[in-house]
Amino acid sequence: FSFSSLSHLHPVNMLNSCNVKKFCHSKALTSPYPGSHIERSQVPADKVGWLVEWKDYNPVEYTARSVLAGPVWADPQINDKSFSPKFNERDGEVERKSLNSLYVVENGRPRNPAGRTGLTGRGLLGRWGPNHAADPVVTRWKRDESGNKIAHPVTGKNILQFVAIKRRDCGEWAIPGGMVDPGEKISATLKREFGEEALNSLQKSPEEKAELEKQLQQLFSQEHFVVYRGYVDDPRNTDNAWIETEAVNYHDETGETMDNLPLEAGDDAGVVKWVDISEELKLYANHSYFIKLVTEKLGAHWSENPGPECQE
Numbered sequence: 001f002s003f004s005s006l007s008h009l010h011p012v013n014m015l016n017s018c019n020v021k022k023f024c025h026s027k028a029l030t031s032p033y034p035g036s037h038i039e040r041s042q043v044p045a046d047k048v049g050w051l052v053e054w055k056d057y058n059p060v061e062y063t064a065r066s067v068l069a070g071p072v073w074a075d076p077q078i079n080d081k082s083f084s085p086k087f088n089e090r091d092g093e094v095e096r097k098s099l100n101s102l103y104v105v106e107n108g109r110p111r112n113p114a115g116r117t118g119l120t121g122r123g124l125l126g127r128w129g130p131n132h133a134a135d136p137v138v139t140r141w142k143r144d145e146s147g148n149k150i151a152h153p154v155t156g157k158n159i160l161q162f163v164a165i166k167r168r169d170c171g172e173w174a175i176p177g178g179m180v181d182p183g184e185k186i187s188a189t190l191k192r193e194f195g196e197e198a199l200n201s202l203q204k205s206p207e208e209k210a211e212l213e214k215q216l217q218q219l220f221s222q223e224h225f226v227v228y229r230g231y232v233d234d235p236r237n238t239d240n241a242w243i244e245t246e247a248v249n250y251h252d253e254t255g256e257t258m259d260n261l262p263l264e265a266g267d268d269a270g271v272v273k274w275v276d277i278s279e280e281l282k283l284y285a286n287h288s289y290f291i292k293l294v295t296e297k298l299g300a301h302w303s304e305n306p307g308p309e310c311q312e
Helices: 004-008 011-016 020-024 186-198 205-220 287-298
Strands: 058-064 119-121 129-141 160-165 223-231 241-252 271-278
Touching: 119 241, 129 186, 129 287, 160 186, 160 287, 186 205, 186 241, 205 241, 223 287, 241 287
Parallel strands: 058 119, 129 241
Antiparallel strands: 129 160, 160 271, 223 241
16 A cells, blocks of 8 residues: 555644644653652643743753763753754754754753643753654554454454563553664664664674564565654653654564564563554553554554544
């Protein structure tokens, strides 16, 4: 089938189809902040947007020690004299452009385009402004022992499965994605992260690595489609640093490529397995939303009660 019909799935259109604040900000208001005892300042729903005046807004400032230690993936502090970032553009090897639109820079600090989060600084994120990630959604049809596709008894639609990891940090199921390295192409990040998290490629021998690389190349070079590009409602987001992702679906129609790939948890994953897709899935950040878009595109089973698209 053709993937060209997906051009309308621009994140701005997707955001407009629902209550924007609800879509953008629920997990980004999580307290305490992940991996800490830091409580965010409370932000009422009607004060999330920056256009709403709020003179008494007094967010907590927090940047994790692991970020302040200056690892290669992190920016210096904003007041560091040697640091003069070029926001809203490509800054050397670091991409500081947003996938959505230009963001405001106030007193030298980028401002979260989705609104207030009750926390300034960078939290666990390395970059001021957008922190770019990539999420490979690898899917296949659920099949019986004879190799026939299995349909859902109520909807009659075929059941889709995707490779999911259970995150070590929070125990939630997620797409096996990760951050884009400086200068790295998104396509390379997608393949690398999938290899590291779902196949434990970092722990393989050189021979095993070469074999995995061949199979990964086969999967990741086939036709695919971009499910979503833009802001992610992530519990690590702050007023000055946030995650944006490109979620891409690689669908193995026959199942032949993926059946030979030995799933093995590695890197940030505690467990990795094929998971049946349905609306009952509770996933990390807004990963359920990405998965739902894939089922719509492939005509797979999602929900037993097709209700209105945007429910409160």
